[in-house]
Structure formats: C-alpha cells, structure tokens
Amino acid sequence: MAILKSQMSTKMYDWRVGSIYSALSQAGKEQGPLEVSDLLALGHLDQYHYLGVSACDEGIDILGLNENAVVLDVGSGVGGPARYLSHKTGCQITAVELQQSLNEMAIELTQRVGLEDKVRYITGDILNIDLEQNHYDHFVSWLVFLHIPNKEKLFSTCFNALKPGGQFLIEDMVALNPFTEKEVETLETVIFAPDVPSCDAYRGYLENAGFINIHFENLSVPWTGWVNDRYQQHHAKQAEHIMLYGEEVFHSRAHLYRKTTELFNAGNLGGMRITGEKPQ
C-alpha cells in the first residue's frame, strides 16, 4: 500500500508545483510578497478540492472557527485551504501533507503571504507521524481520505489528536451504490482511491473510532455539476492551459477530469460533507 500511495502522490499532484510557479510568473508575481487573494486567483491550483474556496467558507461557518481555534488540516496540498482558513479567521493551523514537494511549495507561499506564524507544515503520512494528542479543537480534510484505505488507523489517529469535545469536518468521496468492476478499476488506477466506502460503512468507521453526532450532507449534485464544468473549462481553455501546465500535464489532466466526470455522472460515486465530534 505504501507503494500505491507514493505512486499516487507523484503521479497525481507533482504537476501542481511547476504550474503554480508558471501561473505566478505569468501574473508577474514570481518573487516577493503576495496577498492571499493572489493565490485564490489561481483557483484549483491553490484549492485542490471541489467547489473552491466556498467549501472553506462553509467549513469556517459550520465549525465556528475564530482566532482561538487550533486546527489540524489533514492532506493539506500546497496549503491553500490552511492559509485561507487562518487568513479569514486568525486560527492556528497544523497542516499535514504526504508529499514533500507540495509542502515545500506550501511553506514558501505561506511565508510570502506572511502567515508563517499561524500555519505550520508537517511532511509525512498522517498514519505515521507523531501528532500532539488531545490537542486540536478541530480537524478538517478536503478530498484526501479517498486515498487512505486504512480508515481504522486514520480515524483513530484523528480521534486521538482532537481535544475532548473537538469537532471535525471532512469532504470526501463515497459510494452511493455499489460500483461496477470497471468503476472500481478506474477509482484505483486513475483516481488512486482504493477504498471509497458507502455512507453506512463510513459512519461505522467513525463510530468505531469513538466519534459521536455524525452527520452526512450530500454534496453529490453540486460536485457532479462542478466536475462537469471543470472538464468543459479544461478543454475550452486548452491553449491557455497548455501554456500553463505543458502539453503532457494538459492531457493527463484531461484524462483524469473525464474519468472523474464519468464516475459522478453514472451516479454510483458521490460526495459528502461529514461532521461530528469527540465526546467530552
């Protein structure tokens, strides 16, 4: 499984580093201080989940984040959500990311927007790092857990990191209906999602870890619209995107976006916002 994960991170996410440098350079912002808004203008390059920064805004409202909150962000990518949450609310964030190249980019961007005292980064697999226990008021995770098949260890790690009474917010893929064999193969080989559980199975994992007040909000309809739009926009802006990403990345993105769109359109793959808490 470790091999699968490292293949996943290199194949799926490495391209983002070069593309961010390229986009910043095209905006004349290769070096020097940046505003968070400069990074939000990069859209999906900064916020690599569905529905962009509005998903973070909803998370902020649901969790009631403010300057006193201590937050763990699991699978933080290039730090887009972590920077935005801290910029908007003043909260302190520890952001954990598997892939070193993404974390190096995250650290550089965070320094350039002046948030380095608020957001710290740990490079490593969430399943194998030393996290403070009973420490965090909240954990958040946008579109990451689909890549982590060992849900038992994942949720017990997250449970132990939260303070008693701490809350979480996850956005993740779920199985709305059983997948076809072909869909299982696409999930494994294209999306690198080796275990996408049903809502019942997901709830079971969370309850077994000790979480309570678990709530699922079905995001499948807006996510389906969003992935369809992403696929169309990718092609509509082909020349611009090839300039930004290069030819090879453009085509590999097109393949991933098409396969993801097909999965959502077929109706067996869905998306959920899942919230809950650790008992007092």
Ligand SMILES: C[S@@+](CC[C@H](N)C(=O)[O-])C[C@H]1O[C@@H](n2cnc3c(N)ncnc32)[C@H](O)[C@@H]1O
């Ligand atoms: C779809 S991206 C989402 C990034 C970020 N949450 C965002 O919304 O911009 C998934 C991220 O999860 C990271 N990831 C996958 N497995 C992980 C693990 N076991 N521990 C930490 N990060 C992981 C990947 O490297 C990738 O950056």
